[in-house]
Amino acid sequence: MGPRPTGDGSAQPQALETGTRERVKQTVSEHGPITAAELAQRLGLTPAAVRRHLDCLADAGLLEEHEKAPTEARRRGRPARAYVLTEAGHADLREDYDTLAADVLRFLAEHAGPGAVTAYAQQRAREVAERLARDMADAGDDLQSRTEALAAGLRREGYAASMRPVAAGTPLAGLQLCQGHCPVRDVAAQFPQLCEAEAEMFSDLLGVHVQRLASLAHGDHVCTTFVPLPEVRTTKTSPDTSERDPR
Structure with missing residues (x-):
């Protein structure tokens, strides 16, 4: 007791x-x-x-x-x-800021409606996208290179991001963008609009429709986003019908 x-x-x-x-x-x-x-x-x-x-x-x-x-009064002595x-102290303090951020968004939702939270999430995503676009500027048009550049930009934003190919050589071939740490994880757990705006941002930056498969905010161990690769078209040989008489 x-x-x-x-x-x-x-x-x-x-x-x-x-x-x-x-x-x-x-x-x-x-x-x-x-x-x-x-x-x-x-x-x-x-x-x-x-x-x-x-x-x-x-x-x-x-x-x-x-x-x-x-100071002038301490010119002598030790x-x-x-x-x-320390770095750990800064990280510990950020947890306090998470509580404040969640309180602010809750107040916004209660007084201006859930649409206001969505508008904030989209605005935040646009601001992050502007910085990430600069990181991706030299990546060219190759989707894998652009996804690698996106992961590098996310790391500079405080995410533990990486990229790896999956199902290579199959119709389901693609890339997985993984985020092992998310600086807004605790807030996003209460306000999924942040995750939704982030996924839309990835789609816009990469020019393909991505799919969020797992999320730290939902209790998963990592955020995983699937990036589909363009389908490789193969030339199929049509049956030779030149000698067939349809009559």
């Missing part, structure tokens, strides 16, 4: 501790490199309390020390210990 609530709110110390730690992390992201003393002043906490949270975040690999340029987010 959990702790019983009391009138003074002491039943939720862990929640308060976690909330304060998130504030510390957020402030470091906005103002880092920043010292413990500067953090304490900004957050209205004691330096000792701030250092406890900084140590916990550093132990978790979310913060690291960074040498800060000395440089002040300042903190910045």
Whole structure:
């Protein structure tokens, strides 16, 4: 059983501790490199309390020390210990942004209707498509080369994207565009309009109708999009009827 609530709110110390730690992390992201003393002043906490949270975040690999340029008052002695987010800290912070993004889209849907979310998803897809089109500009007309260039562009957008041929030499031959990571996965799970707009964007960029086979947002391990290759026409020999008399 959990702790019983009391009138003074002491039943939720862990929640308060976690909330304060998130504030510390957020402030470091906005103002880092920043010292413990500067953090304490900004957050209205004691330096000792701030250092406890900084140590916990550093132990978790979310913060690291960074040498800060000395101010006029600190020309002598050791440089002040300042903190910045690590790559893991940035990734952890993006999860907070996912929650905010989902809240914003939910508000948009409730006050402007689901069509507003669709319009946003399409606008976002158009903006991403403009950047991807530049990545694909030198790929030529070959569909496989264009799909490879699309995957490379998606990697620069934060997707773990790759391409591989499937069913080569058969009528079902095509390419699979795979995305092992999607930066908007959690939001797209609540708002599938983002996935739908993305698939339409792939079709427009590649000039063929693609088919989404699996999606991280739907609980699959990877987003998989099938890109059909142009059908190879073979010349069939017609039966020789020159010697036949239809009469």
